[in-house]
Amino acid sequence: MTAAPSNPNRLRLIKLIHVARRELCMDDDIYRLMLAGMTGLDGATSSANLSVPNLLRVLEQLKQRGFKVRPNKTQKRPLADDEQSKKIRSLWLTLHDLGAVRDPSEAALVKFVLSMTKVAALQWLTATQASRVIENLKQWQQRVTRASNSHEGTV
Template sequence: MKFNKKANLIKLIHVAKTKLGLDDDVYRDILASTTGKTSSKLLTPAQLEAVLDRLKQLGFEVESNKTGVKNLASDAQSKLIRHLWLQLYHAGQVKNGSEKALAKFIENRVKVSALQFLSTESADMVINHLRQWCKRCGIERVTLEA
């Protein structure tokens, strides 16, 4: 089997995109700001490495599942959840913007008692739910800063 570095880097970048909970606009903004291009298919292996480095700065960690330890949500995912929650609060869609209220919301959604105990998969579910809520309320653009 031929080793295809470029294809493997693209796959890893797309895993990072999912793990960090990036929507397509934010993902393409990261590509553009890092390489000047908006599609991973157009990038050289060196440019793909640069994008991967940027995603690591945002909290992505390349992980192996050999340990059997449950993968907890990254700091970037936690920050994005808090950011979305506060956007909804400032837009008047959430009555209480506190951490306690956010923890109750998370517990009702994914049966986890606090943000720090979310798995990456549960964090993705919460992020997607909050993003859909933001879209319904007209809060379209969500940016993620490192």
């Protein structure tokens, strides 16, 4: 017997079905009984033996039993790499180094930008919005630097 050709979508569906089984607390016997009882699968009791359309049918059956597909957190949007976004990120990290920003993460930066511009990703900022964020961060940095310099003189 030869193995089915490697289809990335097929492998993704099999992984998703296994996630659904785990989240629905289905042990192996229950899962195999569900497969055996489904019409159109010709008595198959393993996802490894199923075609993509049949894998989709199994996934639909698991959804009917309460499984909810959530986006994969590892498939994040790539970082914005335009010059203004790089400058925003650089200022943010500098503010962290100065102790003004507790969380240097990209998520915290995006939250800050969202609160200021109502835009949820650096990639979506207009040049004007990005300039406004940059100026705001520069002014914040100047305030922090002035405050730390005035405290250095007092001992």
